[in-house]
Amino acid sequence: MATKETFGARKRRLSWPLIAGIVLLHIAALYGLARALAPDMTAAVEREVVAAFNLSPPEPPAPPPPENQSEPDEGAQGDPGRDAVAKPVTSQPPKVRVKKDDPLPRASSTGTANQSGAAAAGDGTGAAGSGLGTGSGNSGSGRGGIAVSKPVHISGRIDNARDFPVPPGGRDARRGTQVIVRVVVGTDGRARDCAVVRPSPDAEADRITCRLVETRLGFRPAMDAQGNPVAAPFYWRQQWF
Template sequence: MPTTRNFRTRRRRLSWPLIAGIIMLHLAALYGLARALAPDFTAVVEREVVSAFTVTITAPPDPPPPPDNQPEPDEGAAGDPGRDAVPQPVTGQPPKVRVKRDDPLPRASSTGTANQSGAATAGDGTGAAGSGLGTGSGNTGSGRGGVAVTKPVHISGSIDNARDFPVPPGGRAARRGTQVIVRVIVTPDGRARDCRVYRPSPDPEADRITCQLVESRLGFRPATDANGNPVAAPFYWRQEWF
């Protein structure tokens, strides 16, 4: 017996590219048919579709023209000269007018020719211009107005007895190694006067007693002026305790 074979038929699926191609062919056929039958309608549809996808491009504005070339100043050129300084006028104050004072008249009428009473060339007053005994005498006299050329010199007396000074608090050892300097005025007669403590010691009582002893015990050769006359001059005495 002849053999019977069963044949089965399989359907093949269409691919998407193929389907898209078939659609595009149909659309192209329809478009060609529409242009052939209704060309005006087709042109209107084309303008509407194209206007929907039209992009307006605006051209950029023209660039501004380049600035005019201006000459640059030379480097190091001198500037304009400055204005001359004019000093401000200054006016000095007018000098004060000195009022002439009338010469004093004597209290009582007199027949003399002097315009002041009591004019003197010598006398005992403190302001005598010539010679006298006042403290302000000029060239001669016993006052302190002379200029000393030599210094006073200690010539006699001494202060070397510890019993002259009281025992300070703490005993004499508390004063040992200290000193005091006093200043006196040696008069023309060689005596010390007007004693003052110039540099004190730790014991004020001993300083006071030192001044008393210098004035009472010590003798001096007085200072002299340019003419060899004795004049008053200062002298410094140092008292030390050992």
């Protein structure tokens, strides 16, 4: 005859995974309660656990401090040298003086000097090579210097046919001819002392050309080596077409 088993008569066996899950749940509940009630202690425990599982190599120890090294001794200063003193003996002057021969001139003459010709540097008022007077020497300090640039025509024109009268035979008699005159341009840029150098067939036209160059034209004067204006000649050519 079959027997009936009651509900509580058979014992159930708990499996190991279920037991492990129950344990983990209790541990997690305790851990959360510990973090809520004592956070500092929980953080310290976590650091110790992490440090226990840290496998990184330890840091090398710091090198020892260098030992103090003594500097080498440079040695003491040497004794100063002694001052040199000359001997109490002097050289004697020569007993016989040698007479120097005076230079003789290259060519004989009637004078008394050893050389002939002009002096290289005088201090008079002439035109010596390096004089200090008022002449026109290359190196003098006067106002008569030598021009190194020529005068330049800068203003005025002579191009009006009415300035010249009609010559005998009409203007065709003078057409195609020219005259060249010479003037001296002063430091003020004006021309003066006109002279006909190469005349044209019309003497009256040449005379008028000189007058117009002196009264109508303006010039930039010539300059010497120091940049000072000096008087210099200027040639003007007048053509008729």
